[in-house]
Amino acid sequence: MSVLHPQVPAWGTAAPAPPSGARLGRVVRVDRGLLTVATAEGLVRLPPGPRLRADDAPAVGDWVAVADERVAEVLPRRTALTRTVAGRTSAAQVLAANLDLVLVVDTLAEHARVRRVERFLAMAWGSGAVPLVVLTKADACADVDAAVAQVAEDAVGVEVLAVSAHTGAGLEALRARLAPGATCAVVGPSGVGKSTLLNALAGRAAAATTEVRGDGRGRHTTTAAQLHVLPGGALLVDTPGLRELELADDEGLDAAFADVAELLTGCRFRDCGHSGEPGCALTAALDDGRLDPARYRAWRKLRTEAERTGLRRAERRRWEKARGRAQRPR
Numbered sequence: 001m002s003v004l005h006p007q008v009p010a011w012g013t014a015a016p017a018p019p020s021g022a023r024l025g026r027v028v029r030v031d032r033g034l035l036t037v038a039t040a041e042g043l044v045r046l047p048p049g050p051r052l053r054a055d056d057a058p059a060v061g062d063w064v065a066v067a068d069e070r071v072a073e074v075l076p077r078r079t080a081l082t083r084t085v086a087g088r089t090s091a092a093q094v095l096a097a098n099l100d101l102v103l104v105v106d107t108l109a110e111h112a113r114v115r116r117v118e119r120f121l122a123m124a125w126g127s128g129a130v131p132l133v134v135l136t137k138a139d140a141c142a143d144v145d146a147a148v149a150q151v152a153e154d155a156v157g158v159e160v161l162a163v164s165a166h167t168g169a170g171l172e173a174l175r176a177r178l179a180p181g182a183t184c185a186v187v188g189p190s191g192v193g194k195s196t197l198l199n200a201l202a203g204r205a206a207a208a209t210t211e212v213r214g215d216g217r218g219r220h221t222t223t224a225a226q227l228h229v230l231p232g233g234a235l236l237v238d239t240p241g242l243r244e245l246e247l248a249d250d251e252g253l254d255a256a257f258a259d260v261a262e263l264l265t266g267c268r269f270r271d272c273g274h275s276g277e278p279g280c281a282l283t284a285a286l287d288d289g290r291l292d293p294a295r296y297r298a299w300r301k302l303r304t305e306a307e308r309t310g311l312r313r314a315e316r317r318r319w320e321k322a323r324g325r326a327q328r329p330r
């Protein structure tokens with residue numbers, strides 16, 4: 001499937017200059033070890049060059065230097081959406097790079113969505129891009145306003161839009177936020193309607209979707225991340241469903257939980273553990289109802305998770321450094 005028209009190089013905004021002698025390209029798809037790259041001459045499929053490190057593989061949205069029919073270099077990333085690769089070493093995998101906007105997609109057709117949105121928001125903020133919450137399947141929700149208000153209460157400082165790909169409700173408002181040339185990514189659990197939304201925005205069958213199984217969950221159908229050009233000129237990255245999302249670091253936590261972060265500054269002790277210590281501002285806020293206990297628990301859980309992953313990453317870096325030393329010729 002061609003994801004980009006050859007005449008429309010995915011330049012997006014703020015293209016960096018390639019090193020001299022190399023051509024500039026932008027990665028629009030990564031699959032089976034090959035990179036589909038939009039260049040001024042059109043789309044080309046290229047292998048990665050020998051100098052690319054395995055743990056810093058090019059991602060969709062990356063600006064790259066093309067030389068000798070290979071991707072020679074990944075240019076510095078402005079923003080990056082990462083997740084932790086499962087396993088002991090917890091390497092961070094870049095899912096999409098140089099994003100302006102991250103659409104955190106969830107569904108209005110189910111009830112337990114607030115905690116999921118929080119988690120994806122932390123990831124979105126951590127990327128450096130601006131998040132926007134999009135709640136799909138508005139047609140399957142009896143009280144859309146109440147559901148939106150509930151999510152908006154926890155999505156501090158983030159706009160929340162309700163849409164329906166089936167009726168088209170809310171799609172114009174969403175399109176208005178996808179500026180021409182902006183690079184946007186779609187993240188969210190499997191089955192919430194990301195591919196269907198993408199198709200509705202693209203006005204054609206751009207990505208494979210599947211009908212939900214009996215248990216109401218969608219099958220995992222999106223296989224490779226890819227960049228699509230929307231009719232309005234925005235670029236949209238579709239990432240494979242991220243169901244088991246583990247935070248790669250705590251960079252986005254303070255933004256996703258700005259209310260909690262604000263409260264923290266009021267704790268009496270700087271190393272407060274926020275579990276009943278005297279003068280703990282979180283405990284006080286829990287006691288007088290300013291902080292929702294479920295939100296507090298969600299924050300603790302994500303923080304612990306980010307700390308754990310951060311620790312494993314530090315371990316891995318130490319190990320790699322030690323190994324590098326051991327393998328260096330004397």
Ligand SMILES: Nc1nc2c(ncn2[C@@H]2O[C@H](COP(=O)(O)OP(=O)(O)OP(=O)(O)O)[C@@H](O)[C@H]2O)c(=O)[nH]1
Nearest residue numbers: 165166190191192193194195196212218220222241
């Ligand atoms: N009622 C309703 N159903 C929808 C809407 N959008 C999507 N669906 C249904 O939700 C199911 C899952 O949609 P997908 O678009 O495949 O979900 P996804 O998030 O891309 O899933 P993954 O590719 O697994 O990550 C499909 O059966 C869709 O028909 C909507 O606006 N209203």
Ligand SMILES: [Zn+2]
Nearest residue numbers: 267272274280
């Ligand atoms: Zn405290």
